[in-house]
Amino acid sequence: MGTRNLLVALAGQPNCGKSTVFNLLTGARQHVANYPGVTVEKKTGSYTVDDTCVELVDLPGTYSLTSYSLEERVARDFLLGDNPAVVINVADGSNLKRNLYLTLQLLEMEVPTVLNLNMMDVVERRGQKIDIARLQEILGIPVVPTKAKKGEGKEALRVAVKQLADSRTESMFSIDYGLMEPHIAELEKELREDPVLSIQYPVRWLAIKLLENDVEAITLLERTHPDAQQVLQLKESCRTRFQEEAGNSIERHIAFTRHGMCAKITRETVTFPADKRRSLSDRADKYVCNRYLGPVILIAILMVLYQVAIVFGNWLALQVWPAWGALENFAAEYLPAAGFVDDPLLRSLGMWVVKSTTAILNYLPIFFLLFSLIAILEDSGYMPRMAFILDRLFRRFGLHGQSTLPMILGGVYVGGCAIPGVMATKAIPDERARLATIMIVPMMNCLAKVPLYLILIGAYFADVGGLAMFFIATVTLFMALPVAKLLSLTVLKKQPSAPFIMEMPPYHIPALAGTMRRAGERIWLFLKKIVTVVAAVAVVVFVLINYPGLPEDRQAYYDDMRSTAVQRFMKDVYKTEFNGQILQSDVLPIILFDESLKRAKQGVTDSDKAAAINDQFQADNPVYYAVVKRVGKDGKKLNRSLRNVIKVRKKVRRESRSERFENSFLGTMGKALEPVTQWAGFNWRINIALLSAFAAKENSAATLGSIYGIDGDQSVQESMKAGETGFTALHALALMLFMALYPPCVPTSIMVRHQSNSTKWMLFSIGYQTLLGLFVASLVFTGGTVLGLTGFQTMWAFYGLCVVATLVMGLIPTPDEKETDVIATTTPCKENCS
Known part of the structure; x- marks a missing residue:
């Protein structure tokens, strides 16, 4: 007899240990993807x-099977369609009354x-x-x-699943809805006249959902009933x-009846201890x-999160950077050799x-570190408390208590990244x-904006930095808060809004293995979705920045500079033993050869290793080595001459790149935008920097450096001040404000597409x-100019304007504003949890 396949679903409310049960049953044989x-x-x-x-399919954790949230709809569609x-309905035995709501x-x-x-x-502990x-x-x-x-109960659960699948026994349990029963029967009779519908879906369930005015049930009916x-x-x-x-709505009646049944079953089956001490x-x-101490504790926790993830994470990134530098050096060694003025296409594109x-x-x-700390906050039970503390504020702006984490990850202060911020909105x-949260997370201060x-x-506010x-x-x-409110009142007004259900689960000590596994899963998803996108975008930006290239006369000009420098060097060579x-x-x-030697010795502090590298290079080419390392009288003389050639090469490469940049497709676009951006004070060079930042915001600072001819002798700030007179x-x-409101970079845009x-x-x-960034930048620049304000004065005038706008927008009621329901660890779900 061959092996048969069995499809089993795992359903449960949040914080019931469903993921632990899933891991218990399946072990390491798991796969994570998305529902189609x-x-x-x-x-x-x-x-x-x-x-x-x-x-085994782990369904999203839901309190019920209505159609309020995407998770509820996904879970229900899977049960009906697959x-x-x-x-397997996983329930928290210590909170049976609440968990039975999903069971029913x-x-x-x-x-x-x-x-x-x-x-x-x-x-047992309670x-x-x-x-x-x-x-x-x-x-x-x-x-x-x-x-x-x-790890207890695995085999018993597996056996129970197999026995039920073999027997296909159906439960005869049914909730008596009292006054509603005649109406359910009347609607059932009408539905049973369509035999196809009767076979596909449970008729009594569909009748109840229709009476409940469930949107998805109505859609299902319209799609299947003649x-x-x-x-x-x-x-x-x-x-x-x-x-x-x-004298009551059907929705309220259904919710009260279900909760009453949960309470009745609990009274018959659960015995509580006589002394009901408050839990820890x-x-x-x-x-x-x-109300007062909670926000203080929250700020302290966020400061620790910021300190560990951003400050320590940056230090850790510096320690890891040699590995990425080694990857760049590896590519530099094995790609075609660099040219004097221009590099071969394969090398330029490969290194880019x-x-x-x-x-x-x-x-x-x-x-x-961020994902690990988030997993710890989630597993410990603090994340719902964080959402509860901030929900009262966020609800006034069309957001949600659980918008907190995405905004923190995005950089609500300074130092986040919009990519994981947008990813986190799925909760x-x-x-x-x-x-609304997805739309404002890119407005936060990600690390890439900071340079x-x-x-x-440093260049213009050094005295008040x-x-x-x-x-x-x-x-x-x-x-961001007024923008979120405005979006909620306009383009997002017709989007479905769910009652805010919040559970306060008991605190737990997070398991290290689970924390590491979840952080690893998120990192892997991040790598798969982002790195491939970045590589593809890099190719596009490379083309836009480097083509159509320099005119022939300018290319000839730089070739002449190269030829002159080389000829001078060769004149010195003729006077030596070489x-x-x-x-x-x-x-x-x-x-x-000189550059390769420097790369080989990069990060080497041991003198013996450095000497061994020198010996290897000397053996490879004694003549080149003598010039590069100043061996002998003639070696020293040619080394000075070589430094002059290297200086000319750097200048030629820098200036030709800058000129090619100006004449590139991206440069042409920058000039074309000047009539629009002039009201914000931007010229074509600034426009180019901003256009290049669309691929990755780090490009804005790097592009400014390229445009203004930054070299090792000047800081970025000094070079910009010297190169852009009148700025x-x-x-x-x-x-700065335009960059703050800058549209999401390409990887973030892909993530917005994925999450929305x-x-x-x-x-x-x-x-x-x-448009918003351009409007704000133009308002600040043009307004400050007309009023004769300095940059510092305009800065705080605009700040006051933003604070007033936030207060005013917070007073405008949000459509369908819902009260927060807090489900404590020992209290039943309130009515609109249904």
Whole structure:
């Protein structure tokens, strides 16, 4: 007899230990992807029991199976469309009353269910007792207790799943909705007239969902029923009659009935200890969630998060950088050799792509620390408390308590990255708030913006650098909150909004293995989605920056400079013992030999190793080595002459690159934009820097350096001040604000497309931030010029304007504003959790 395959779903509310149960059952045989067409993560695994191979799908954690959030819709669609043979409903045994709310809905959907009472170790620790036999009798389904964290109950759960799949026994449990029952029966009768619908979907469940006015259920009906409008008319009639009879809405009646049933079952099956002492979590929450002390603790935790992830992460990135530098050196050695003026195309493109990739890889230590710390906050139970503390503020601006983390990752102060910030929005259940958060995360101060800030502050606000940095670090939040509110009132107004359900799970000590695994998974996803994009974008930017290239007369001019420098060197060669050993064709190879030797000794501090490298190079080419290392009288003489050639080469390469840049496609675009950007004080050179930043914001500072001819003798700030006469602190302020509001870079834009699942929202994000940034920069520059204000005066006038705008926008009510429901560890879910 061959092996049979079995599809099993794992369902449960958040914080019930579902992921631990999934890991317990599947071990290392797991795969993470996304559900087709949506951003919700899909985790699958497998295990074998006897002759049965079980494919286990971990459904998103949901409190119920309504259609409020994307996670709820995904979970429900999977149960209806994929028809799993068994559903393992993981429930927190220590909070049975709350967890049964999902169980009852699974039974209404008539899916074969095994109730897994997890966290039984917590049940025992709290002195509770659960009558498993009685619970099994009431619900009519198998009930299996487990202690997943301790690895107990795995085999019993696997056996229960196989037995239920073999027997296909259906539960006879049904909720009596009282006054609503006649209306359910009336709608059921109408639905059963379509036999196809009756076979595809549980009719009683569909009738209840229609009476509940569930949007997805209505859509499902319209898609499958031949006379959907007649059914919908009957549904409206039933709803109206019930409200007249009961004096209550159907939604409230259903929620109260379900909660009443959960309470009744709990009373019959759970015994609580006589002395109900407050748990440690409840005692801690007295301070952690306090109206006044809570925000102080939150700020302290965020400061630690910032210090460890950003400051220590930057230090760690510096320690790791030699590895990326070695990768660049490896590429430099094996790609075609560099030229005197221009490099071969393969080398130029190869080095460009490698450097673009290593620039992103350099952030990996920071991201790994961030993801690890986030996993610790999630596993410890603090993340919901953070959302609870900030929800009251954020809801006034169309955001969500869970918008906190994406904004922190994006750089709500200074030093984040928009890519993981946008990635983190997938945890926000409210679609309107989620999209609003996605739209403002790129406005935060990511690390890539900081180099440009530092250049401008050092050049034009050096005497008030601390205040200028505080301004740009905080004004972005006062710009982002009003923008989020405006988006919620306009383009996002019709997006679905879910009730804000929040659970305060008990505090846990995070497991190191789980933390590392989740951080590793996120890093791997980041690498797969971003590095490939960066490499592709690097090729596009390379073409835009380097083509169509220099005119023939300018290329001839630089070739003449090269030829003159080489001829001077050769005249010196003729006067030395190297005459005849060094030819004109050897000049560039000698320079490259010098560069290779320096790369080989880079980071080498041991004198013996350095000597061994010198010996190797001397053996490879004694003549080149003598010139480069000043061996003998003639070697010293030619070395001085070689330094002059190298100086000319650097100048030629720098100036030709700058000129090629000006005449490139990107340079032409910069000049074409001048009529628009002049009101913000930007000329074509600034426009080029900003255009190049679209690929990666780090490019803005690097491009300015290239344009203004930065070399080792001048700082970036000095070079810019010298190269851009007439540029004032007011110009710098406008440029800083434009960069703050700059549209998302290409990798972030790809992530916006991925998380919003819409090209439209990606294009909107790019477009509105571009226009907003240009408007603000023009307002600041033109307004400051007209009023005769200095850059510093304009800075604080604009800051005050942003604060006032934030206060005013906060007073405008948000559409369908919902109150926060907090589900404590020992209290039932409130009504609109349904």
